[in-house]
Amino acid sequence: GVIGFAAQTLTDFTIEFNSPAAPVTYPLFQRDLAIHGAAGKFVIKNGNLGYSVAGRLFGGPMQATGNVTLGVGNKGFNVNLQAAEFRHSVLGKDLPLRDLKAAIISTSERTPYDITATVLGGSMTLKGELESHDLFDGELQVSGIDFQEFATLYAPGNESEGDITGHFNCSGQLG
Numbered sequence: 001g002v003i004g005f006a007a008q009t010l011t012d013f014t015i016e017f018n019s020p021a022a023p024v025t026y027p028l029f030q031r032d033l034a035i036h037g038a039a040g041k042f043v044i045k046n047g048n049l050g051y052s053v054a055g056r057l058f059g060g061p062m063q064a065t066g067n068v069t070l071g072v073g074n075k076g077f078n079v080n081l082q083a084a085e086f087r088h089s090v091l092g093k094d095l096p097l098r099d100l101k102a103a104i105i106s107t108s109e110r111t112p113y114d115i116t117a118t119v120l121g122g123s124m125t126l127k128g129e130l131e132s133h134d135l136f137d138g139e140l141q142v143s144g145i146d147f148q149e150f151a152t153l154y155a156p157g158n159e160s161e162g163d164i165t166g167h168f169n170c171s172g173q174l175g
Helices: 147-154
Strands: 012-020 026-027 032-046 048-057 060-069 076-091 094-105 110-120 120-130 135-146 163-173
Touching: 048 076, 094 147, 120 163, 135 147, 147 163
Parallel strands: none
Antiparallel strands: 012 032, 026 032, 032 048, 048 060, 060 076, 076 094, 094 110, 110 120, 120 135, 135 163
């Protein structure tokens, strides 16, 4: 491709990669995620970086696509992630989120997010928005979370039964 050092509008550059043997690591939420069998493409054109990455994450298939606005002061990006499994630390435990779908679209001032997954035998939806990258508004809905699976993860050895269904709204400031 072409890299326009004097003018970004001249840039039209494509990078394709395939790493069938060695995992590719991606830092996210203070954790290095290992993507096995990673393959993808980065396209830099007119001040934007478009990407598509596929592979195996936590043993299952995953795909991430999106776009990042390049340049000094630009903070815009979007990402669509689908993963058969994604593990995230919640209350100090690795919570397995299955059939995860996440859509995040960010401008310099607002970052709306929409995340769905199955978790602990039930389902969850998390929707909200970060404003100015430190104020947040959110809504968490859970349905049919198996309380025994919850207890097994967070309080091993304790017996329990039933399910958890609920709706939680929150707002605050990060940090």
